[in-house]
Amino acid sequence: MALAQSPAPPHAPEVARAKYLWSQSPHGKLLERILPPAVEPRDLPESRSEGARLTVRYCVQCHYLPSPPMHAADKWTTIVVRMVWRMQGKGNLGELMKEMMDHVEAPSDQEIVTLTRYFQKHAQKEIDPRHPALKSSAGRMFSIACSQCHALPDPKGHTVHEWPEVVERMKRHMAWANVVVGADSLKTMPVLDTNEIVRFLQRYARAEPKKKATADERR
Numbered sequence: 001m002a003l004a005q006s007p008a009p010p011h012a013p014e015v016a017r018a019k020y021l022w023s024q025s026p027h028g029k030l031l032e033r034i035l036p037p038a039v040e041p042r043d044l045p046e047s048r049s050e051g052a053r054l055t056v057r058y059c060v061q062c063h064y065l066p067s068p069p070m071h072a073a074d075k076w077t078t079i080v081v082r083m084v085w086r087m088q089g090k091g092n093l094g095e096l097m098k099e100m101m102d103h104v105e106a107p108s109d110q111e112i113v114t115l116t117r118y119f120q121k122h123a124q125k126e127i128d129p130r131h132p133a134l135k136s137s138a139g140r141m142f143s144i145a146c147s148q149c150h151a152l153p154d155p156k157g158h159t160v161h162e163w164p165e166v167v168e169r170m171k172r173h174m175a176w177a178n179v180v181v182g183a184d185s186l187k188t189m190p191v192l193d194t195n196e197i198v199r200f201l202q203r204y205a206r207a208e209p210k211k212k213a214t215a216d217e218r219r
Contacts (some may be wrong), residue, residue, distance in 0.1 A: 046122070068122035070124065080119065087107075125154045138197065141192050141196055142197050167198050
């Protein structure tokens, strides 16, 4: 959510306002630690859709932007309900929640429907829990590492060439969140080897798109 030097996206005023309110709140540092600053408004799926607009409008009031693939579709309904409940100052922290939500606005009923549908449409596509490869050593590493933050992704969500970059990005997120990333000082069984996890994902990755033949090749 950090503001970039490139031309401001259409949602920049909401982001700037949220950052200002965080800076004025005694709870600002807490809010900054809820989610990693990993997603910009322009990075959201269908970034100019109503669902993306509402995500920026409401979600950045309390934390950095969430990515729809953070959760599987069946989880988003209850998560949106819980987040709206908190925006209304009705969370499980009582008076503290009301104080934290003092300047926060909650979406309307129709906007809640739009948000829920948007998150479900772009939710994480999970790997089949019966996939036999999950019982392998690499499969167990993958399960341990990825399930700390979200549903286990289907390897077909990316190609062989895309997965290394995705895993590196996830490692940065995990380091930010202070969860296990395979450091030697952290004892896990099996030891989390991210190179092995990448190879596991690449083994079952989506096929690379076929290149369109050039005019010369079609002759």
